[in-house]
Amino acid sequence: MSAHRKNLIEVRDLRQTIGTQEILRGVNLDIPKGETLVLLGQSGGGKSVFLRHLIGLMRPLSGSIKIEGEEIAHLNERELEPVRRKIGMLFQDGALFDSMTVFDNVAFPLRERGERNEKVIREKVDHALELVSLQGQEGKMPVNLSGGMRKRASLARAIISEPSCILYDEPTAGLDPIVSDTINKLIRRLQSQLHVTSIVVTHDMISTDHIADRVALLREGRIHFDGTLQSLHASTDPVITDFIEGRSHEID
């Protein structure tokens, strides 16, 4: 379905170890522009590690990562800055700056990119908070927000500078089903309104069914499955069916 679309991200033979454990053993993945890719996998399977490589927060042991055709695997921190401006990231726990209010957190990327007009900043922050349904919370400190609100505020911070790609690290982890559904709808809405490319790391199948254009399954450090949501559900591969149905094969 996406063969004729230009790839935003191309990953080739990505390898990474943490300590003595080999986390990624040669990941190959293409992500076309405008697509929402859900990366599934067990907890501790290297999904977040993979995501962190896409924004240069981790350096690969070997392999290639291209963003819009530019190789980023060997760029230093300063050289990565222009690449990072194109990508927004939602961290698992929000990673809001706890010394700042919600407003200042969301306004942070604008101020850091040189915007000094407080009226413009106010308008953009209000719009971003409206997109994530968090109006009226701008004066609160992150510590006074619930888990779902923290994630939404973090998402507002990620989208305010209009990135071409958003990386979501477990966006619904630890949230109740209602808040999870809100976040899922939000991801869909951002995709339809802002036309961003999204890469969502999760092990939540309900969330996957809501948001995915394409699904990849990371297993033992490699991409075990890469296809559409329909082909995932139609698969008879026991690894995939076990994952979808949540079977562990542990003896009671």
Added chain:
Amino acid sequence: MKFPYSFPLTRAFCLYLGQLAFLIGETFTSILAGRVRWKLVLHQIVEIGFGSQAVVIITGIFTGAVFTAQIFFQFNALNMSSAVGPVVSIALCRELGPVLTGLMVAGRVGAAMSAEIGTMKVTEQIDALRALAVNPVDYLVVPRTMAIMISMPLLVGECIFFALAASYYVATDILNVNSVFFLQHMWSYTHSRDMVMALSKGFVFALIVVFVGCQQGLTTRDGAVGVGKSTTEAVVISSLSILMINFFLTMALNIIFPAGGRY
């Protein structure tokens, strides 16, 4: 060449010094390149400089007072009570003022820097900065370095001033040293080079506190336990470094600003 690396502690120490050197290099490169956020520098001056005043003043007052009393008790037995002023003044300028201020700032500011940056590290706030294309050294270390370089010499001067004021009060009002003798001798034997030495030492100690504190914070791991460990290590390493480097500084600075003599 393999010999020192066979010891894990030697290897860890070399690694630590290397990381510290990179941090120092990166910080000064950023300062020279003009990547300074002046609003954050001012905020840190308030946190570091203004916020440390009470601790430094109290330290100065009681050190000056007790040192004066001890010197008086020893010198009075030799009928040399008029020497109390110069001895206290030179000791405060050349050693006690900068070292005690350094230790107090290491305890208060170094610990706070390490804890704050360490907490940001373990809660992914540092990664969030990087993901938002903001260099953590530019945003966190540069403002603290600028602020402490400005604040510390002033804090050292303040500590010495209050120590000498306390010394004067204890010597003349409590121990009945002649105030004219006290001031005259103190003035005669204390040179501007002693004050320059104090401020120079304060400046060096400031750099130790900020870089050790920030380095410990930036390398924090393992959650809350790691933050506690980093904070403790920041205070211990910076305090011990101040005491050790003080000796070498004294020897080096004594060549540039030799002690002794009177006007």
